[in-house]
Amino acid sequence: MALAVHDLALQGDINGVRVAVRCEVADRTANVGGDWYLSMALPDGDVLLAVGDVMGHGRTAAATMVQLRAVMTRLSLAGDEPGAVLAALNRMLCRRHTTMLATAVCGRFRPADRTLTWARAGHLPILRATSEGVSPLFQPPGMALGVDPAARYSQATVRLAGGEMLFMYTDGVVEQRDRAIDQGVQDLAEDVRLAMRTAAPGERLRNAIDQARRGNPDDDACLLAAEPV
Structure with missing residues (x-):
């Protein structure tokens, strides 16, 4: 999937999870980039939620992104857990013997008991928004893909x-x-907090996506928001 220059979509209900996504690419000429997302129903009733980021921009990064995204889809549909999925993506990228690296976070949400199981490969922390505020989830260890x-x-x-x-x-x-990336994560958390406070319950998800700022216009950017209902 090649992400458009500006892709904003409220994807609706996926097995009881409301999802919205915003993606933008830095290379306006090629109109493709290395960031990706996945939000899809799985055969057992779970929901796959994931984002990833291939180093670089343009067609080279996009080609690697397509391969990683396709493998993540196939393995998740087959029932593999997030940690096993990322391990397989890492081995695939390492076998290519290039300097291409990627990061990703892969989660499996189970509506039956409202639990999210996730793993990360050198990626930024998931943010959790509650009535008490917005904060990062615990980050399980996992290095970037391709190392x-x-x-x-x-x-x-x-x-x-x-x-x-x-x-x-x-x-x-x-x-x-001009700012540390940790500060950028805090800024995003504040954007989400304000959006949740000012929006009606049914509009919080889209309002959060709309109000979240864009950190670096020279880099691809992808933001996925999910709300179990």
């Missing part, structure tokens, strides 16, 4: 309450030239 073929990817699990939202994003959303 070490023997790398392992631990998983973490959290149970969500009604009305809570999750935000996955790439560094183009939060990275700024």
Whole structure:
């Protein structure tokens, strides 16, 4: 999937999860980039939620993105857990013997018990928005894809309450030239908090996507928001 220059979509209900996505690319000439997202129903009733970021821009990064996204889709549909999915993507990228690297976060939400199980590969933390505020989830260990073929990817699990939202994003959303990336994550959390406070319950998801700032216009950016209903 090649992401358009500006792609904003409210994808509706996926197995009881409301999803919205905003993606933008830095290379306006090629109109493709290396960031991707996945939000899809799985055969057992779970929902796959993921974002990824291939180093670089343009067609080379986009070609790698398409391959990684396709493998993540296939393995998740086959029932693989997030940690195993990322390990397979890492081995695939390492076998290519290039300097291409990628980061990703892959989550599997189970509507039956409202739990999210996720793993990360060198990626930024998922943000969790609750009635008490917005804060990062625990980050299970996992290095970037394409570094070490023997790398392992631990998983973490959290149970969500009604009305809570999750935000996955790439560094183009939060990275700024004159500020540390941790500050950018805090800025995104504040954007989400304000959007949730000012929007009606049914509009919170889209309002959060609309109001979140763009960190670095010279980098691809992808922001996925999910709200179990």
